[in-house]
Amino acid sequence: MTSHSTPQLKILFASSEAQPLIKTGGLADVAGSLPIALSNRGQDVRLVLPAYPQAVKMAIPLTTATTLELPGYRGTVRVLEGALNGRVPIYLIDAPGLFDRPGNPYTDADGIDWGDNAKRFALFCRAIVVISLNRAGLNWRPDLVHCNDWQTGLVPALLAGEGSRPATVFTIHNLGYQGNFDRATFDQLELAENLWHHNALEFHNNFSLIKGGIAFADFITTVSPTYAREILTPALGYGLEGLLRYRSDRLRGVLNGIDYGVWDPASDPAIPQHYDTASFGLKKVNKTHLQRELGLPVKDDALLFGHIGRLVEQKGADLIMQILPGLLKFAHVQLVILGSGDPALERYLRQECGKHPDKIAVVIGYNEPLAHRIEAGSDIFLMPSRYEPCGLNQLYSLRYGTVPIVHRTGGLADTVIDATPRNLLNGSATGFVFNWPDLASIWRTIDSAIAFYGRPEIWWRKLAVNGMKQDFSWNSSAQHYLEIYREAIDSPAPNPLAWRSLL
Ligand code: ADP
Numbered sequence: 001m002t003s004h005s006t007p008q009l010k011i012l013f014a015s016s017e018a019q020p021l022i023k024t025g026g027l028a029d030v031a032g033s034l035p036i037a038l039s040n041r042g043q044d045v046r047l048v049l050p051a052y053p054q055a056v057k058m059a060i061p062l063t064t065a066t067t068l069e070l071p072g073y074r075g076t077v078r079v080l081e082g083a084l085n086g087r088v089p090i091y092l093i094d095a096p097g098l099f100d101r102p103g104n105p106y107t108d109a110d111g112i113d114w115g116d117n118a119k120r121f122a123l124f125c126r127a128i129v130v131i132s133l134n135r136a137g138l139n140w141r142p143d144l145v146h147c148n149d150w151q152t153g154l155v156p157a158l159l160a161g162e163g164s165r166p167a168t169v170f171t172i173h174n175l176g177y178q179g180n181f182d183r184a185t186f187d188q189l190e191l192a193e194n195l196w197h198h199n200a201l202e203f204h205n206n207f208s209l210i211k212g213g214i215a216f217a218d219f220i221t222t223v224s225p226t227y228a229r230e231i232l233t234p235a236l237g238y239g240l241e242g243l244l245r246y247r248s249d250r251l252r253g254v255l256n257g258i259d260y261g262v263w264d265p266a267s268d269p270a271i272p273q274h275y276d277t278a279s280f281g282l283k284k285v286n287k288t289h290l291q292r293e294l295g296l297p298v299k300d301d302a303l304l305f306g307h308i309g310r311l312v313e314q315k316g317a318d319l320i321m322q323i324l325p326g327l328l329k330f331a332h333v334q335l336v337i338l339g340s341g342d343p344a345l346e347r348y349l350r351q352e353c354g355k356h357p358d359k360i361a362v363v364i365g366y367n368e369p370l371a372h373r374i375e376a377g378s379d380i381f382l383m384p385s386r387y388e389p390c391g392l393n394q395l396y397s398l399r400y401g402t403v404p405i406v407h408r409t410g411g412l413a414d415t416v417i418d419a420t421p422r423n424l425l426n427g428s429a430t431g432f433v434f435n436w437p438d439l440a441s442i443w444r445t446i447d448s449a450i451a452f453y454g455r456p457e458i459w460w461r462k463l464a465v466n467g468m469k470q471d472f473s474w475n476s477s478a479q480h481y482l483e484i485y486r487e488a489i490d491s492p493a494p495n496p497l498a499w500r501s502l503l
Helices: 026-040 053-059 117-132 154-160 183-188 209-216 225-230 241-246 280-294 317-328 343-355 368-377 393-399 410-415 421-425 439-453 457-468 474-490
Strands: 010-014 044-050 063-068 077-084 088-094 144-148 167-172 206-208 219-222 251-253 303-311 333-341 360-364 380-383 403-407 432-434
Touching: 010 026, 010 117, 026 044, 026 077, 026 088, 026 144, 026 474, 044 117, 053 077, 053 088, 077 117, 088 117, 117 144, 117 154, 117 183, 117 209, 144 154, 144 474, 154 167, 154 209, 167 209, 167 474, 183 206, 206 209, 209 241, 219 225, 219 474, 225 251, 225 410, 280 303, 280 333, 280 368, 280 457, 303 317, 303 343, 303 368, 303 393, 317 333, 317 343, 317 439, 333 343, 333 368, 343 360, 368 393, 380 393, 393 403, 393 410, 393 457, 403 410, 403 439, 403 457, 432 439, 439 457
Parallel strands: 010 044, 010 144, 044 088, 144 167, 167 219, 219 251, 303 333, 303 380, 333 360, 380 403, 403 432
Antiparallel strands: 063 077, 077 088
């Protein structure tokens, strides 16, 4: 749908990953779909990303749009131009030696952060700044730059020093990742000395790239209303809660949408059997296929739990490990896990899978098509994240009629409605929600989910189909971002270096 009812904005969307070019997590889903949703609303939006080899390969055909000479980098930076979905222009920043290496955008093949990450992403930010100020020779000046996570945190800080600049919005996808480096790194980056200030980038004698975004952006957003409140507390503010509270009049929580063009059981090319709300009964064909694919006994009366995600404490992977023995006691329960992360957790899961091949299937690694088949084939999706800024898998689960069991935190609290007797009666329930990330609380909820599955099938079907009917498309979120963009353009924030004091 194209709407030209509001004046068109020129928006530069800056991200360190974007689906389908390169993905390590939810940020890629957002950067791959929000720009398209904005473009569908008639906005002139362009995406800027580092030129990782995978991204270059996926974005072909590419042309060299311009070249740049940037401070702190010996060599010529090329700006390659392609298109996302054949529609949204993409600029890939090609700085030889910095992004053209194997592995993931942030770590080497062993999962260790690249030692020069500060240099890599500072260079990326400097290229974004030159493009934003229309000094790159692209003949395009954005009204607003939308930055995402610490990798783009320097952009608002560098732009704040410019007389005439585009507005800036900075989105926090996960405050647990801050891009903190030491003073020597700050010096190597040849940043202006006045940025070494507690109102600016300095953070407990180190410097923090995410602080550049939080202190300097005209508006800050995060990916759910509940997480926007949680990051103002010491428990989830990671030392930045004071600064965030100071800026809370310019902090908004906007739920991520999902791309139903990619995640829809009625048309998903990755799943063996399509289904929708009217043909929910067909979903179990996907269960049969998944059991066969992963070597589990094929039983359509099994209650199949699925989990997909990074195997780290934030995602509650250790909690899954602790409830595993209890789950195995239920004769009809099976469990499928897809993920990678903490080597100790990976080892434990492999071992358990080896001991109980009739109950557990574990796939260590990253596998997008399998993720779709797990969403389609499971009955329950387990997502016990300790904290969750938004979370996407529970949204995919809802769409696939795979009832989520989640912790009441962040975006999980905002998107899953607990199957209490009252919510079941008034028809609002979509899943099971536990209040605390501890075993007692989780077990109370798992026990009631298992008991509920044992009731007449119509009850379960009603709960699952209600989840399928929820609308988490980008429509309302893209509109919300547009409103924030306009506010940011209309009311630039004061430079934090001019704040009287912070704390
Ligand atoms: P985060 O960004 O914190 O990792 P999100 O729930 O926001 O978590 O997004 C994770 C995204 O990555 C989802 O699209 C999820 O399906 C996908 N994902 C995570 N791990 C895997 C995996 N091992 N294989 C395939 N997809 C995965």
